[in-house]
Structures are given as C-alpha cells and as structure tokens.
Amino acid sequence: MGEKSKVCFVFPGQGSQYVGMGRELFEQFTIAKQVFKEAEEVLGSPLSRLCFSGPDAELKLTENTQPAILTVSVAAFRVLESESPLRAFCVAGHSLGEYSALVAVGALSFRDALRIVQERGRLMQEAVAQGEGSMAAILGLGAQEVQLVCEQASNGDVVSPANYNGGKQTVISGRREAVLRAMALARERGARRVLELPVSAPFHCLLMAPASVGLEKVLADVAVQPFFTGLITNVEATVNLDPGRVKPLLVEQVVRPVRWEESVQHVGELGCRRVLEIGPGRVLSGLVKRIDPSLEVKSLENPEDIQDILTDSGLQ
Numbered sequence: 001m002g003e004k005s006k007v008c009f010v011f012p013g014q015g016s017q018y019v020g021m022g023r024e025l026f027e028q029f030t031i032a033k034q035v036f037k038e039a040e041e042v043l044g045s046p047l048s049r050l051c052f053s054g055p056d057a058e059l060k061l062t063e064n065t066q067p068a069i070l071t072v073s074v075a076a077f078r079v080l081e082s083e084s085p086l087r088a089f090c091v092a093g094h095s096l097g098e099y100s101a102l103v104a105v106g107a108l109s110f111r112d113a114l115r116i117v118q119e120r121g122r123l124m125q126e127a128v129a130q131g132e133g134s135m136a137a138i139l140g141l142g143a144q145e146v147q148l149v150c151e152q153a154s155n156g157d158v159v160s161p162a163n164y165n166g167g168k169q170t171v172i173s174g175r176r177e178a179v180l181r182a183m184a185l186a187r188e189r190g191a192r193r194v195l196e197l198p199v200s201a202p203f204h205c206l207l208m209a210p211a212s213v214g215l216e217k218v219l220a221d222v223a224v225q226p227f228f229t230g231l232i233t234n235v236e237a238t239v240n241l242d243p244g245r246v247k248p249l250l251v252e253q254v255v256r257p258v259r260w261e262e263s264v265q266h267v268g269e270l271g272c273r274r275v276l277e278i279g280p281g282r283v284l285s286g287l288v289k290r291i292d293p294s295l296e297v298k299s300l301e302n303p304e305d306i307q308d309i310l311t312d313s314g315l316q
Helices: 023-028 030-043 047-053 062-083 097-104 110-127 143-153 176-188 206-219 243-253 260-269 283-291 303-311
Strands: 007-011 090-093 133-139 159-164 169-175 193-196 230-232 274-278 296-300
Touching: 007 062, 007 097, 007 283, 023 030, 023 047, 023 062, 023 303, 030 047, 030 062, 030 110, 047 062, 062 097, 062 110, 062 274, 062 303, 090 097, 090 260, 097 110, 097 230, 097 243, 110 206, 133 176, 143 159, 143 169, 143 176, 159 176, 159 260, 169 176, 169 206, 176 193, 206 243, 230 260, 260 283, 274 283, 283 296, 296 303
Parallel strands: 007 090, 007 274, 090 230, 274 296
Antiparallel strands: 133 169, 133 193, 159 169
C-alpha cells in the first residue's frame, strides 16, 4: 500500500457527544439502524432516543455517554465499511475511543464493548465522590512544564497530566484542591489559558484506581480476537497487534494519561498521510491538525461526509 493510500481511522472520546448525534445515519442507512437496535438490546434502554433527543443532562452522565459515543462511532464505521472500499492502515482512539477502535479492528465484539464501556462509565463515576475531583485544560505550556506544575501543586494530593493533546494543550486531573493549585501555578508560569472543565469525575489519574480494579474484573471473561490491523494505544502511543495485551492496556489506560500527541506523531512515522475521524464531533480533527499540519484530515459523522469520502478520489 502506497503512502498516499495509507489512512488512519481515529475514534473520539467523552466530550464529543451532543444531542442529535447519529440521527441522520440512523435515518438513511439500514446498517446504522441495526447498530442502534443491537445497542438497545444489550443495554436494555432507549439509546437512540437519548442520542437523538436528549435530554442533554442525561446524555452527559458518564455511564450513558460512553455507550452512546461508542454506538454512534460504530454505526458510522459500519456505514463506511458498507459504502466505501476505504480501509484503515492503522487505528487509534482517544480514551473511550480506544474501545470503538478495538471494535473496528475486530478485537472486541460490539456487544462486549457496549457492556464494558457502560460498566467502565459507572465505575469511573463511582471512584470519586461528586465534587472531590476535577480536571482542567492548560494551554500555552509545554508538557514538561505542566508536569512540573503538577508536582509543585500536589502537596501530597493527586494531580497529574491526564491528556497530552498536543499543540501545548494538556489536560490535568486529580483532587480538586490540588487541581486549583496547579491552575494558579500554571497562570503564574505564563499559560495562555487555564480552564476548569465541566466533568463529572477526574479521569486518567490515580484517583481512578478503584475503577481500574473493577474494570479488570469486567474484562476477565471477555474474548479478545486477533485483529487485522494495528492499534496505536493511549498508554504507549505505539502499535499493538497482540490480543493478549489488550486487557492489561485497557486497565492501565484508566489511571494513565492519554498520549494523544505522540500517538498522532506515530501515525506520521508509520507513513500515513491521511486521518479519518469516525464518530460524533470533530474534536480529534482539530487536535490532529494542530499536532501535524501535514496530515490530511477528514471527519465522518453524517451522510454528507460519506458522500464526500466517496467522491474524494484521493481516499479511494
């Protein structure tokens, strides 16, 4: 496969959800309807109604958000598979999106992934009492500077980088008091913008340890199949093709930072020149462009995007 035809599929994580996501795919493609129907059978809840009509507050609950984003992402992926000859050279997903990526490469069944992420969402929500944890975005400081800020702000509390999103954008996570101290220090050090995020739990830090223990139990009986193309993992930012490493990496992912900047850089190192974001929103498209402007980036979340991909001869 020539470099011109090498494409990396990337899948979004929590924060990309919005009321109305997936509706047009559902209305226009039978295969998307089937994905939603399967999700509702597994979850025992009207997921399509929640995705299409909200309410927003219910969609934002972590244990709802995670299966909802997974379902919309898989629906979009199945439509792409059925309508286009385009196939991935490699895949990656941002946090929750790693589960969508694992479904896309055949490592996890959609049904298993749904059960896992619903429980993952519940475990993450319950790991820290409401209001005790927080997350904040720090823009304009390098990753090492943010790490130093966290170390200086900790005072024995947990606060650490959670998402290395690239372009001097790092999200930190931890005990709320420590996060607030780190935010103040980041401003003192000249951060361009510091913003506390409206999240329900402090993801990707050591406060999530109870969730990682619970997730390990959830994953114990899940079958992981051989996958047909490589997945760039959040934990290591390198390609994994070993089914035996999937579960340990997913367990570790809960308490470790998402190394998204390095993951995107690795996409380029593998010779991919194109990235296709599959699922709701265009958050990852913006991050990818910021990290490596030489990559051609497209998004797939509605029927117009499918048509665009089909008519773009460079992606055929």
